[in-house]
Amino acid sequence: MSERRRPSSAARAATGPAQRRRRGSLDPLEIAVIAWRAVRSNVLRSALTTLGVVIGVAAVVALTAAGSGVNASVTERITSLGSNLLTVSGGGPARGSRVRGAPRDTITLGDVEAIRALDDPRIQGIAPQVQTSLSVKYGGNTSYATVIGTWPDYERVRNAAVADGAFFSEADDTAARRVAVLGHQVAQDLFGGSSRALGQPILLDNLSFDVIGVLPDKGDSGFFNPNSQILVPLSTFVRRLHRSSPTGDPALSSVYVQGANARGLAGLEQDLTTLLAFRHGKTDPNDYDFEIRNQADQLATLNSVTGTLTLFLGSIAGISLLVGGIGIMNIMLVSVTERTREIGVRKALGAKPRDILAQFLLEAIMLSVGGGILGIVAGIGLGRVAGHALDVTPRVVPQSILIAFLFAAVVGIFFGFYPAQRAARLDPVDSLRYE
């Protein structure tokens, strides 16, 4: 005892340094730094662990983007052929015992005239349509086209403004002039360009028509190609090209009625149904020999189909996200076992159970959230590739990004908690001795 010197210097600084936070409290940022170092210390393993989440999030983002891209493109195609449309077409009863067959020629010119005679302010335009497929000739060039007879309203009702020349007029129709408006493709086939077609005579069913207008490229929507149409006045069509119906009242394939706005459409649909039922002498809706379809209803049906499809694809992708989460849990459990000694040492140095819990939980969250961020980037890229393959413009849905990201974070917390709790509950004595 005698040789012991007086207390002094560093080791005796029992009061400790002054710059001290609350007793036993550890800045979450400090734990984040510890967790980040652990993530970084094994890059390959962290990358592989997070891959499941990356793929899951990427799949959710890409598939919903592609799905809503398809949805948007279909909607756009439909509305590009006119908006607020009611389509009246002939056909068997909509309901009933008989299977609905091909549309029958039950809608006649008389019906359209009756609709026009209503002079309803809710109607903005009426475009009856009668059509047939014919060969069309110019000089030595021959092509095939769908020849449609219609009213001048068609231009507005069906979004068919000409690119060159002019649409036919009411006077052309009244006089049954032999004038034609060509679809983009027809003009290309016969003349090699739209501007060269104007004023030229073409032969339809061996009758000469003057080309007065050419439609712009409307895009090919598959089964129905607006580019290979030829539009002629309805009366010209009926008198020159049509095999008249036995009654002398020419049959139409369909009538497009454009509403002034979307609100009045349902009421208009009702009134037209009543009118046609009266004209056709039908009282039982099951006997109706015509059908009126509302474009808004069609769009809604279509949207619900593509929406369900998108949700379905997203859910499947979500399952892969869940699998990714299980992958994180698996690696975290291995990691806790592997680092038992480290946990023991940290505890010996004063780490509280919640410090250890937070460290491992943050590690899992960093992996899953990092995977989420990488997944969003990969998903947007993947969506572009898929969109290119499907020929649609992918629409990255912000909600899908948010949901996928939050889901990834929740997956990290959920699947990281159990391993982290295991780590926090390790006995310091046992874990220090662990080899």
Place this chain on the structure above:
Amino acid sequence: MNPDVVTLEAVRKAYRLTDQPFWALKGVSFTVPRGEMMALMGPSGSGKTTLMNIIGLLDSPTDGRYRLNGDDVSHLSEFERAVLRNETIGFVFQAFHLLPKLTALENVETPLTYGGYGRRARRLRAMEMLERVGLADKAGSVPSTLSGGQRQRVAVARALATSPALLLADEPTGNLDTRTGNEILELFHDLNAEGATIIIVTHEAEIAEQTSRTVHVRDGLVESDARHRPQRGGATATPTLRRGEGRDRERTA
């Protein structure tokens, strides 16, 4: 006013491996006054490790009383023990137990981090401790690039970082050669001379004899408790001779 650092009163510890409890400690009582440097000895299975774990707040006694700095710490929650461990106990392990991915400086900072010290305070204090053990130039080195003696000195610096009341060393020279081991013991002597209270757990008599007191544990009880004149080990001394002397001294004391 100045309570003893460690006071053990009839401390018992039971492990339930089977239906029958196994009593690793069967009633241990002794006191470690402030500034003492003592050795805790005992063969394997004696309860020496259990005793060290209890003193180091890694474990709690089944019954009996343990007072640390005068406060009863017999029955604390794990959270309270962790806080107290951080503030009052500095561990030095046989296998060093440095965190392999961290630099020497960061290793020394770790207990300060858990103690809630700010970044700057931590760095300053850790550097000061590395200087104290003579390793300021190795601050940026990771443990794998350091020699065994250097690693143990980093571990000592880490143990000192929070200015603990008690330095608890478990076989601190067990993984070192004699010369390096003696350097570590010299460091302990210096720290003790500056006022540090140190308990060295060892099975080597030649280390125990360098302290001023040796407590022998056997079968869960204190077998002997003897104060003696510390025999400062030096590079010149012959190990065999000192071992013989040490044993004599223990018995006579």
